[in-house]
Amino acid sequence: MTRPADALAGPLAGSAFLKAVRGEPVPHTPVWYMRQAGRSLPEYLRVREGVAMLDACADPDLVVEITLQPVRRYGVDAAIFFSDIVLPLKAVGVDLDIKPGVGPVVAEPVRTVADVERIPDLTPEHVPFITEAVRGLVGELAVTNGGTPLIGFAGAPFTVASYLVEGGPSKEHARTKAMMFGAPDVWDALMRKIAGISAAFLEVQVAAGASAVQLFDSWAGALTPADYEQYVMPHSARVLARVGQLGVPRIHFGVGTTNLLPLMAEAGADVVGVDWRTPLGHAIPLVGDRAVQGNLDPTLVFAPADVMTARAAEIVEAGRAARGHVFNLGHGVIPSTDPDQLKRLTEFVQSYPVE
Template identity: 85%
Template structure:
């Protein structure tokens, strides 16, 4: 048992070394592997977060990175939506820049802004100064995952990492960017620095996923939030080989791999070719258009996150259309087309979860 400072909440961290026998029956894992499912599985990106009052209470006065490094807090936050909604999978509570912080990069997550890097990467020397990640850098991740596996029982845990391009953008821009101008300038104008940086980040991401799976995660998702800023040609030449390296190492772990980006309707094919078992689709692309692009792979998605603000019958009607479209894929995992919006009503997500899990067509 551990009491998190400042919260007054005592949290249990239960450890286990053996996979729970009920994981074999997981609808989420079956869908991710392209196997028949008892129902369409559902979980939500950012299901653990600001839309939950219990999350806001627990996070009072506690910074984001501090929260991510506290195993007992990570266990509780990750479990909150599982308890509330009964979703088919838990997503590990963390942040894509956490591995950078763990190896010593001077960064912070500023409320209302996002990750901010004190000294952006500009040169080969800057890249070489970033240490490679080892399990010893993130013992709190191992502890949190082990605790979660014990709490979750037959509900699978999804580990995750930021994809090389998106993480590189934060390092080069120094923070969030809409144009990614400095990032693209390096990619096109300093290919030696770019390749070294992407190779470095790919290694960090792959190790981060390996740590999570070694501790008990049952699947992984690689988030490439900013990949939609690229043309297919530039993605294939400058990004895909590095994402493929991460996914190849994840594939050696024997767990399903999900690859997701935002605004990637023109990249779904190559994102699948990079090594994904399941390709995440945002809300802008109908599944009927996405499925032929990804080939013999599953799809995940893709309800517009704003539809949870619509009347329930409107939301569920659209969800039914998505479930029906997903039947044409090798496997389909229901999700939103992006993360849960902070002002979302949790009760509406509960209704959506129940609808998806009980839908028969």
């Protein structure tokens, strides 16, 4: 699968977001928000009414509309593809669903190598709706706010594996770690399988026109650095290496990963996402000569506007020490967030002096 030759040329190449992730001078600090596509927006709740999450993710028209909503409302510098980390598994035939208030639930959790082997590899033929949605989005985004890049999205192998092994969300990841430590052959087979699926899912998005990608490792913070380096990092690196061949910037983000930041950078990221628990100034030396993304505490959007913007200013100032800085929350938008407050935050960051 090849990247269109002119995909990073033209007006998007000069976008603040793509300049920042490449470490180039920017006209303003670019800003976008994880989980900006939906959750808190009334227009999102209207179009999602009566539509299950995975059904929405497989409807190209809905994906285009939902992805565009925050770009229209906030004027953010990048769009994030509306999807879910388990969608590729559903597409290849894994029996799972997203239950409201619970999260992804897998009917038959993975226990053996035979279970892994029954999971097909992902091909573009499994997800034609993704290609259609991305192409539609790229066309719309080219004329939105003067041209807005699209970020492709996939779950990292450890996080996806946790859902497959646990059968659903878990705080302790006990079964996951039991397999990792006690059945390394099954673990390795599963992680290789998921790495292949995640990489292929990102490749489909990039081939259709996405300008960058984010690999999202929600649960990696449950690991020690030594265990991450041995059991997880090689598989995330495999995903990032495959996508890197397509010439797009790669963002790597995890939650609670202060102790893993150097390894997450080493895995192949061009940009390392930093959650709100780690001061950005502390994180920047840990990731090497790379751009960073983050990292306002999502709850600060509920604070008075002057408190929120004062904290945002501190983050923008700290980001100057990095090769490049993309402003974001330190995790996703909270569903009860006031959209008007996010609009204020966006305008504040974009208008903050770059020198």
